[in-house]
Each structure stands twice: as C-alpha cells, then as structure tokens.
Amino acid sequence: MGPDDRKLAVLRAIVEDYVLTQEPVGSKALVERHQLNVSPATVRNDMAALEDEGFIRQPHTSAGRVPTDRGYRMFVDRLSTVKPMSSAERRAIERFLVGAVDLDDVVHRTVRLLAQLTRQVAVVQYPSLSRSRVRHLELVPVSTTRLMVVMITDTGRVEQRLVELPGPAPADQVLSLRQKINERLGGVQLSETPSLVQGLVESVETAERPTMSALATVLLETLVERTEERLALAGTANLARAGLFDFQGSLRPILEALEEEVVLLKLIGEVGPAITRVRIGDENEIDNLRTTSVVSTGYGPGTTMVGGLGVVGPTRMDYPGTIAAVRAVARYLGDLLAKN
Structure with a gap:
C-alpha cells in the first residue's frame, strides 16, 4: 500500500472510531484496533500529515484527533462500500x-x-404536484350551483376544491363535462396541463361553456399554479x-x-x-x-x-x-x- 493509500486507511480508521466512540482518537488506539500493519511511529507521521492537510484536527483538551468536515468529505468520497441493509x-x-x-x-x-x-x-x-400525473378528476355536485372538483394523481395525492358556478348545472351536463375533462387530462403531467385546460373551454358546446370556464379557472388556480x-x-x-x-x-x-x-x-x-x-x-x-x-x-x-x-x-x-x-x-x- 502506497503512502497515500495508507493515509486514507488511517483517516478511515479515525472517522470510524470517532463515530463509534465519540472520543478523539489517538495513534495507540488506531494501531491496537485496526490492522494497519505499520509501526505506531508511522501512524503518528501519517496523522501529522493528515492534520497539516486539514483532514483531522486536535481538540484543545485532548491528545487524540477528530475528523474535520474536509476529512469526512474525503471519507465519503472514497467510500468503497455502503453498508448493505440486513x-x-x-x-x-x-x-x-x-x-x-x-x-x-x-x-x-x-x-x-x-x-x-x-x-x-x-x-x-x-x-x-407538478411532477405528478392526473389519474382521474371527479365532479361532485354539492348543490345546483356548486361543484366539488376532486383530483387524484398517480402518486396518490388527492386535491379537492369547491367551484361556484355562474348558474345551475344539470346532472347530464356535469357528466358530460367530467368525461371531457378526463379524456383531455387523464395521464397528463400537471405541469403540462395549463394549455390543455384552456383548450377545454374552447372545445365544449356553447351551453356548457360558462360551467367549463368556472371549472377551468379553479383548475388553473389551484391545481396547476400551486407552488407550495x-x-x-x-x-x-x-x-x-x-x-x-x-x-x-x-x-x-x-x-x-x-x-x-x-x-x-x-x-x-x-x-x-x-x-x-x-x-x-x-x-x-x-x-x-x-x-x-x-x-x-x-x-x-x-x-x-x-x-x-x-x-x-x-x-x-x-x-x-x-x-x-x-x-x-x-x-x-x-x-x-x-x-x-
């Protein structure tokens, strides 16, 4: 093992011991606990070099050393294996x-x-929400002039909003609008829906347009533009x-x-x-x-x-x-x- 590899082995041993014991680590403990196959003097030299390079430091009250942020970064960058879960x-x-x-x-x-x-x-x-796709949109009449819009995404999020309609919406109109909305938006990523929602208003018959406009406004405001x-x-x-x-x-x-x-x-x-x-x-x-x-x-x-x-x-x-x-x-x- 070359001097750099050996220094890395010493740094790795210091990090592992410090994480385990919460105590600053001395050269004697390293030689005893880790098979470094070198003399304590060599380990002390390596520790001095690691300290000069800013990978470890000596807390005031102790003879041992602890890793610095830079030392942890080197340890993480050179991790050869991540502990597998049992x-x-x-x-x-x-x-x-x-x-x-x-x-x-x-x-x-x-x-x-x-x-x-x-x-x-x-x-x-x-x-x-912006990364989710629309799985299904449900329109639930609450009264003749109010609908609850319930959107279910492919990630399991459920968003619901109340829509005040400009006038009464017959049940068959609500069913027709629900079908059109799902045909247009089903499976689409939410971030891609604004232009489609706009197009929905233009695609429906004149009688359905006021209701669809109210729905489109709520869809755009609450489902598409939500940033939180x-x-x-x-x-x-x-x-x-x-x-x-x-x-x-x-x-x-x-x-x-x-x-x-x-x-x-x-x-x-x-x-x-x-x-x-x-x-x-x-x-x-x-x-x-x-x-x-x-x-x-x-x-x-x-x-x-x-x-x-x-x-x-x-x-x-x-x-x-x-x-x-x-x-x-x-x-x-x-x-x-x-x-x-």
Whole structure:
C-alpha cells in the first residue's frame, strides 16, 4: 500500500472510531484496533500529515484527533462500500410501509421509519404536484350551483376544491363535462396541463361553456399554479441525544432552521435523478445547519422522481449506514408508489 493509500486507511480508521466512540482518537488506539500493519511511529507521521492537510484536527483538551468536515468529505468520497441493509432490516421496511392505507399514512410511516433507522432527523417531501400525473378528476355536485372538483394523481395525492358556478348545472351536463375533462387530462403531467385546460373551454358546446370556464379557472388556480409543497418531519428529539454535537449550544439554531419548510425543501426537495447527495458541515448553504450533515435522495415510481427524502444529523454520523438507509427507504417508497 502506497503512502497515500495508507493515509486514507488511517483517516478511515479515525472517522470510524470517532463515530463509534465519540472520543478523539489517538495513534495507540488506531494501531491496537485496526490492522494497519505499520509501526505506531508511522501512524503518528501519517496523522501529522493528515492534520497539516486539514483532514483531522486536535481538540484543545485532548491528545487524540477528530475528523474535520474536509476529512469526512474525503471519507465519503472514497467510500468503497455502503453498508448493505440486513435482510431483517429490509423485511422490516417492507412490512412497515406495506400496511399504509393512503398517501398521508405512507409519508408519515416513511418519515418515522427513516428517523428510527438512522436515529437522526428525517424529512420526507410529499410527492410534488407538478411532477405528478392526473389519474382521474371527479365532479361532485354539492348543490345546483356548486361543484366539488376532486383530483387524484398517480402518486396518490388527492386535491379537492369547491367551484361556484355562474348558474345551475344539470346532472347530464356535469357528466358530460367530467368525461371531457378526463379524456383531455387523464395521464397528463400537471405541469403540462395549463394549455390543455384552456383548450377545454374552447372545445365544449356553447351551453356548457360558462360551467367549463368556472371549472377551468379553479383548475388553473389551484391545481396547476400551486407552488407550495408539503413535508413531514420526524425524530427532532434525536438531536438532543447526549454528546451528539460537540457544542450543545448549536442545537437551538438547528431546531429553528428545521421549523422552516422553505429550508427543508432546499435540503431535500431539489429532486434530480436518484443520486444520493451528502452535504457536510460548511457545504450546507443554510448558516444554522453548518454543524450538521444532510444525506438526501429523490424517490418515485420507476425512473420518475416525484419527491425528495433525507436525514439531518451531526457531521459525526455513520455515513455508510445512513446512506444505505436513505437509499433503501427511497427505493421501497418508489416501489410502493409504482404498485398503487
């Protein structure tokens, strides 16, 4: 093994020991606990070099060393294997999620499960409306001049709105409009519906036009132009576990940041392809989260990403285990949405 490989092995050993013991790591402990096959003097030299390069540092009160954000980044970038989930863990995930009755239940089960598996704060974004497709639109007469529009998406989201009509709509007209709307919008991604909704008004007979105009306005305003996204959060109590952060004073700003939905969406809602993102310490754009690391990924049926999920924890986290848990839960959630 060359000097760089050996230094990486020493850094890996320091990260693993520090995550496990929460104590700064000394050269003697490294030689005893890890088969590095080199002398303690060599390990001390490697540690001095790692410190000079900014991968580890010495806390004031200790002879041992702890990883820096840069050290964790090197460790994560060079991870050769992510800890696979055991078959018992995989079965537990499946059982826990399969019993869900509706989308709300699915999301809340997912976020609780992720918090339990990682013992950190878990965040799950509901499937984004703009990335969902219309499965079905139902028109339910509430009175002669009011209709309830119920939209069901392929991701299980149900949105409903009341529509005030300009005049009474006979039952056969409501049935006719429902059929036309579903023919035009069924299976279409919500982000692509505005031009189709506009076209619906022009495509109906004159008698149906006032009712369809009122429906189109509500569809455009509430189903297409909705920008807010919904999130579920669990496990904030995990942050308060003894010794989790080097500075207990850093908890309050973290908790305050986690109360901001905009912040959480920034952390996990930038849904791209299903890659796992790991942001460590100062890599976080949000000042109050600079003492934390965020592991996030997208999820969705098949290759379509409809939402994000992830965990927030201390920079001193079990990265291989956390990455594996986030990926596994995202995969099961995607499979579940694909089956529905």
